Amino acid sequence: MKLKIMENSGFCFGVRRAIDIAKNATKKYEKVVTLGPIIHNPQMVEYLRKKGLRYINNISEINDEAVVIRSHGITYDDYKKLKNMDVKIVDATCPIVKKAQKFAQKLTKEGYQLVVLGDKYHPEVEALLSYVDDSCIVVADIDNDLELNNDKVGLIAQTTQSETKFEQLAYKLISKTYELRIVRTICNATKLRQEKTAKLAKKSDLMIVVGGKNSANTTRLAEISAENGCETHHIEVANEIDFNWFKGKMKIGLTAGASTPDWIINKVKNNLKKYIENEDKNS
Amino acid sequence: MKLKIMENSGFCFGVRRAIDIAKNATKKYEKVVTLGPIIHNPQMVEYLRKKGLRYINNISEINDEAVVIRSHGITYDDYKKLKNMDVKIVDATCPIVKKAQKFAQKLTKEGYQLVVLGDKYHPEVEALLSYVDDSCIVVADIDNDLELNNDKVGLIAQTTQSETKFEQLAYKLISKTYELRIVRTICNATKLRQEKTAKLAKKSDLMIVVGGKNSANTTRLAEISAENGCETHHIEVANEIDFNWFKGKMKIGLTAGASTPDWIINKVKNNLKKYIENEDKNS
Numbered sequence: 001m002k003l004k005i006m007e008n009s010g011f012c013f014g015v016r017r018a019i020d021i022a023k024n025a026t027k028k029y030e031k032v033v034t035l036g037p038i039i040h041n042p043q044m045v046e047y048l049r050k051k052g053l054r055y056i057n058n059i060s061e062i063n064d065e066a067v068v069i070r071s072h073g074i075t076y077d078d079y080k081k082l083k084n085m086d087v088k089i090v091d092a093t094c095p096i097v098k099k100a101q102k103f104a105q106k107l108t109k110e111g112y113q114l115v116v117l118g119d120k121y122h123p124e125v126e127a128l129l130s131y132v133d134d135s136c137i138v139v140a141d142i143d144n145d146l147e148l149n150n151d152k153v154g155l156i157a158q159t160t161q162s163e164t165k166f167e168q169l170a171y172k173l174i175s176k177t178y179e180l181r182i183v184r185t186i187c188n189a190t191k192l193r194q195e196k197t198a199k200l201a202k203k204s205d206l207m208i209v210v211g212g213k214n215s216a217n218t219t220r221l222a223e224i225s226a227e228n229g230c231e232t233h234h235i236e237v238a239n240e241i242d243f244n245w246f247k248g249k250m251k252i253g254l255t256a257g258a259s260t261p262d263w264i265i266n267k268v269k270n271n272l273k274k275y276i277e278n279e280d281k282n283s
Numbered sequence: 284m285k286l287k288i289m290e291n292s293g294f295c296f297g298v299r300r301a302i303d304i305a306k307n308a309t310k311k312y313e314k315v316v317t318l319g320p321i322i323h324n325p326q327m328v329e330y331l332r333k334k335g336l337r338y339i340n341n342i343s344e345i346n347d348e349a350v351v352i353r354s355h356g357i358t359y360d361d362y363k364k365l366k367n368m369d370v371k372i373v374d375a376t377c378p379i380v381k382k383a384q385k386f387a388q389k390l391t392k393e394g395y396q397l398v399v400l401g402d403k404y405h406p407e408v409e410a411l412l413s414y415v416d417d418s419c420i421v422v423a424d425i426d427n428d429l430e431l432n433n434d435k436v437g438l439i440a441q442t443t444q445s446e447t448k449f450e451q452l453a454y455k456l457i458s459k460t461y462e463l464r465i466v467r468t469i470c471n472a473t474k475l476r477q478e479k480t481a482k483l484a485k486k487s488d489l490m491i492v493v494g495g496k497n498s499a500n501t502t503r504l505a506e507i508s509a510e511n512g513c514e515t516h517h518i519e520v521a522n523e524i525d526f527n528w529f530k531g532k533m534k535i536g537l538t539a540g541a542s543t544p545d546w547i548i549n550k551v552k553n554n555l556k557k558y559i560e561n562e563d564k565n566s
Binding site: 163167170171174175177178179180181182183184 | 446450453454457458460461462463464465466467
């Protein structure tokens with residue numbers, strides 16, 4: 001049995017940056033909170049809570065704490081509220097997410113009806129939607145009909161969306177518009193990770209995808225792996241592994257989301273290695 | 284044998300407008316010239332020459348005549364030259380062509396590398412190219428490689444291009460760009476004519492396409508007809524018809540370009556009707 005671990009697994013630039021910013025804030029300010037979990041990884045959020053960084057779900061819970069804006073950004077309304085309060089704001093929004101917000105705002109301002117490929121309940125998209133007008137359409141399933149009311153349409157995506165899906169949606173829009181402005185706001189690291197996951201899935205008999213169950217990018221990796229015809233298990237931590245999965249399997253692939261900390265990936269990796277060594281000895 | 288004549292054959296809005304403007308100019312001014320033929324139909328140009336509207340090929344040939352700018356427009360350089368000369372300028376540029384020129388200029392100014400679907404030697408495209416910078420690429424064959432040097436690309440088309448080709452080129456560009464701004468500068472009348480020609484060609488055993496051999500939109504109709512599997516003959520005037528073409532054919536389709544005058548279409552139609560009547564009598 002062989003284990004192949006995908007390169008570039010684990011923290012992306014935006015997540016690493018957000019965590020560094022948050023850690024520094026805990027050193028600089030006596031009391032710090034984040035509005036929503038800083039990243040979509042419960043284990044990392046718990047680790048940071050022990051370091052003094054707890055999260056709240058609503059601005060009304062803030063007293064005199066410094067507030068860290070998490071990697072997914074916050075809504076414009078929330079930002080205005082924070083500005084009006086006498087609190088320190090530490091902005092850890094991922095620069096790629098911020099770029100998407102800026103394009104959303106720009107296209108809306110220039111009279112485009114905005115179409116966003118993404119999940120409208122994801123905090124990144126919720127924040128983005130606060131910068132656009134009511135005509136904006138969020139598309140999760142590209143097979144659904146689109147109700148366009150403007151022949152000038154702008155298309156962007158949640159940063160963790162699939163490139164293939166984005167291109168398919170763009171193609172669908174070409175024939176429906178007079179002017180179509182497509183801005184590929186998808187994160188390159190995400191794209192690369194997705195491509196590598198697809199490749200690894202094709203060569204593996206079983207894939208383990210590690211990361212928060214609430215993490216959009218990890219969930220996408222698990223989907224892509226399954227779409228490429230490979231039995232796939234999405235786990236958050238090492239002890240979720242059921243070694244019965246490996247019966248009759250020869251090639252195991254391992255990958256992890258952009259918000260999965262190294263210590264969790266390493267634990268999974270070591271457990272798998274030990275299991276494989278034992279199996280090889282006994283065979 | 285049956286003859287089916289396509290609706291909306293003959294002069295489009297832009298051509299009719301250009302000819303009306305030119306005719307009025309011949310009434311208003313003693314001496315009038317156009318820079319290049321007013322439309323791409325030799326018979327109509329000859330008819331207008333007899334009415335006093337001759338065409339010249341170069342600005343240097345102008346003495347004291349009023350100058351009609353033809354439906355395809357002129358280059359920015361030529362326009363500036365005319366402005367600096369003490370001559371009357373009568374602008375008969377098709378408004379749809381002008382809109383394409385404006386978008387070309389706008390996209391270039393806003394930092395997009397421009398891609399134009401069209402024929403770079405067509406006067407409409409030559410005029411359009413005078414409003415853009417050197418990075419602009421004119422694409423006639425969408426299978427050719429594209430040398431892009433900017434991740435911000437604008438795509439437009441010569442107004443008489445095929446929608447299908449335009450959409451295929453757009454799709455090709457989606458994966459090659461960060462930002463792609465597609466403006467469908469194709470004329471709606473052209474689009475409709477092309478769709479109807481394709482439909483008629485599918486139902487006919489033979490297609491006659493009437494219009495100037497130098498007319499881009501008529502040539503496109505003939506191409507579309509042939510692409511739809513129908514034997515196609517592109518003629519300028521009625522006496523080019525060879526009745527041997529019709530041997531063994533049952534359904535004859537007739538269409539004409541946007542610059543083909545009614546009197547030519549009617550002559551062709553009448554000749555065909557007479558031939559069919561005779562054939563039916565003898566059979």
